[in-house]
Amino acid sequence: MSEPDLQSVGTTPSRADVQRWRRYLADERAEAAVYRNLSARRTGEEREILAGLAEAEGRHEQHWRDLLGDEVGRPLAGSLRTRVLAALAKRFGSVFVLALMQRAEDRSPYADDADATATMAADERIHGEVVRGLANRGRMRLSGTFRAAVFGANDGLVSNLALIIGISASGADRHFVLLSGIAGLLAGALSMGAGEYVSVRSQRELLEASAPHPEAQHAVADLDVDANELALVYRARGMSEVEAAAHAAEVIAALSAAPPSGSVPVVRSRSALPRPSVPDDAADHEAIGTGTSAALSSFCFFASGAVIPVLPYLFGLEGWPAIGVAAALVGLALLGTGAVVGVLSGASPLRRALRQLGIGFGAAVVTYLLGLLFGTSTA
Structure with a gap:
């Protein structure tokens, strides 16, 4: 026997109930659109899985239609977040969209809502796992190069900001600080690229030796x-x-x-x-990436991060104004890289962004204090 429809047993829903159900209905429509748009950009098995998720969201949509009856009214727009995801899925269909949908499914309110069936709540939980699996495929394809890119950019931001702030605190003039920043950019980028190449090549050779x-x-x-x-x-x-x-x-x-x-x-x-009783060899190689791609990504992203703290000095600023502008620019960049990592990992983008910011600024503050110490001792 199916779970009772509130209207079929004569219960008149409150205005708040109707509004909540209409919101759920709109969100189900929007989520189905996300999966349909993602499906249109996939082929084979992934296309079928995403089409199946869209069909399941359609069943949930029908549940809220049945409850609303004559109160269904004009279609509401889904949440801004879900509508943006639908637009992104239609144009890009990337792992970022899947990662965000994973978080959306994990936050489903159905488990705590008496008007949603237990089946719907279970569906949403399983949908989260399905999307997590699809997102993991994309993460595996991205992870080697993406790891080098994120680590490179973050290292460039933090190390060059710390270097510039430390030298500025010691009392050096603008030209010396600028020269030090450029030298730090080139030395760090070359070191990161070479180190990443050796690391990835060595790891791939170890895997090949196990075959x-x-x-x-x-x-x-x-x-x-x-x-x-x-x-x-x-x-x-x-x-x-x-x-x-x-x-x-x-x-x-x-x-x-x-x-x-x-x-x-x-x-x-x-x-x-x-093969050895370890994760699949081909998947390992795909996750690690190639030495060349990892090295190029690491070099370019370190340089792109390291140039940001140098910009104020390139435009003629010095002293505290230059330090303030450099710190602000680096702070925004750290928040961005942290948020991207959070999205891809299915975690809170805000929490990851704040963590990146705290670590980066913590290193910069320590270096600044050391610069003050050495600058005072040599005066």
């Missing part, structure tokens, strides 16, 4: 069936002794049943020589 040797697969056909050393390979890769023996027997049985063509058959369930 089975390409010639080892051909040796499987000639293994001693009684000794069956293939089981040792599986145990070394992380299987238990029982699992290794069972899977080795499966592989050997498949080889024995193969036609005498001299070729090694493909075991469809699992490869004869599996």
Whole structure:
């Protein structure tokens, strides 16, 4: 038996109830539009998943229509946030939209609203997990280069602001501060780019070293069936002794049943020589990114961050006015990078932005105090 419709049992909804239901109805329409727009920009499985989410939002929309009955009135606009997301989804369809929709689904009020069914509340919770999974695919594609970009920009902002403030506090003139800032920009950008390249290349080489040797697969056909050393390979890769023996027997049985063509058959369930028992190799490589892309991203974003504190000195400011303008510009940039990280991680953009700001300014204050100390001691 379905859950009762309030109007069908003769209960007259209050004005507040009608307004709330109409708001829910508008939001469901807007969320369905987000998923439809995202679906239109995808292909294959992701397109089908997003279309399924849009259909589910349509069922929720019908629930509020049924409750409202004659009170449904003219369609209201969804929340500004959801309408902006629908517009972004239509034009870009990026992981940013999915990450924001993940937060929207996680904040659904249905679990605490008696007029929403338990099924709807459960749907919204599961929708959040579905969107989280889709967003994670995009995060995996972004994470290698994005990590280098965010770290590079943040390091450039903080390190060069701290350097400039420290030198300014020591009493150096504008030209010396400007020269120091440019030197810090170039040295830091080159160091970040080189370090990121070495780091990513080393990590990729470690992953490649964990893959089975390409010639080892051909040796499987000639293994001693009684000794069956293939089981040792599986145990070394992380299987238990029982699992290794069972899977080795499966592989050997498949080889024995193969036609005498001299070729090694493909075991469809699992490869004869599996990858290590760690996350998927291809996914690891995708998440890490390439050394060149990581190095270029790190170099460019460090330089773009490090140039911001230098700008006031380039335009002729010095002393406290230059420090104030540099700090304000860097503060805005730190808030921006923190908010972007928050959006992509599905966390609070404001909290992440304030965290970035606090860390960056904390480092700058410490450096300024050290500059005062050394400037006083050398006077």
